[in-house]
Amino acid sequence: MEETSFTTAPPIFKGENYQTWAIRMIVHLQALDVSDVVEEDNGIPLRSANPTVAQMKIHREKKKMKAKVKSCIFSAVSPSILAKIMNFETPTKIWEHLKEKYAENEKMKSMKVINLLREFEMKKMKESDLVKECAEELVKIADKERMLGKKFSDEKIVEKILVTLPKNYEPKISSLENSKVLSSITLEELLTALQASETKRLMRKENFTEGAFQAHRY
Incomplete structure (x- = not known):
């Protein structure tokens, strides 16, 4: 007893x-x-x-x-x-x-977790990369970590995107900081804001290229 x-x-x-x-x-x-x-x-x-x-x-x-x-x-x-x-x-x-x-x-599971974390940290966004594609790669790594039983918050993905963004996104980041939502912004909200900025930038580039082409013709 x-x-x-x-x-x-x-x-x-x-x-x-x-x-x-x-x-x-x-x-x-x-x-x-x-x-x-x-x-x-x-x-x-x-x-x-x-x-x-x-x-x-x-x-x-x-x-x-x-x-x-x-x-x-x-x-x-x-x-x-x-x-x-x-x-x-x-x-x-x-x-x-x-x-x-x-x-x-x-042991094998732990090694997979370490390798995925390393892959996540190594990811960098180039100026030619699209925000959506970069984010999807990071989310895929996060999902693999979660499948292995590890916690991986969206906040960590948000932080990674913010630190890896090229310089041409700095005006948008400053705008978000001024609006005081950057510290609490969700992944979806961040991607929406960045993609809107990206679309405007690509349109300006396209218009500039088209204008230069027209000027060259005449």
């Missing part, structure tokens, strides 16, 4: 955040005084033809502890993961399987 009162099992492991789950699981097993069982795989000693009382007691205790650890692990994983580990004979083999499968996946 005391044991269950002072030990709290970790949340059910469903295949994500393995490292956190593993740490909490080890602490849980330490509280039950059976954590050593997952680190050793010596098997349950076989009984001799004429075992002593002490040997029989050790055999029973070993068997009981291994069963206890297996029960703890089984109760702390989802049904789909339980189906993959239930045929392993020892807690050590179960633990090694979970570590090999999910810790490696988590």
Whole structure:
């Protein structure tokens, strides 16, 4: 009764955040005084033809502890993961399987997150780039981060766009700053404002080019 009162099992492991789950699981097993069982795989000693009382007691205790650890692990994983580990004979083999499968996946996931962040930071907008296309690339990276379970706010995309804009957008940024909405502007609002400025600039450029062409003809 005391044991269950002072030990709290970790949340059910469903295949994500393995490292956190593993740490909490080890602490849980330490509280039950059976954590050593997952680190050793010596098997349950076989009984001799004429075992002593002490040997029989050790055999029973070993068997009981291994069963206890297996029960703890089984109760702390989802049904789909339980189906993959239930045929392993020892807690050590179960633990090694979970570590090999999910810790490696988590490591690869972390590397993907780092690479995506690097790609996000490396993105620069050239004067010839369109605002919409640049924003779409940044949003795609953000969406990939979110799919990997990482928080990625629109505010971060807004900040990235603002710091990477070419000099020809500086008048528009100054205008937004003067209107005191820049600090709270949404991604949609920023893109609308920038695209409007971009359209005007492209139209002026087109009119200038057409005028120069006409002047050249005559």
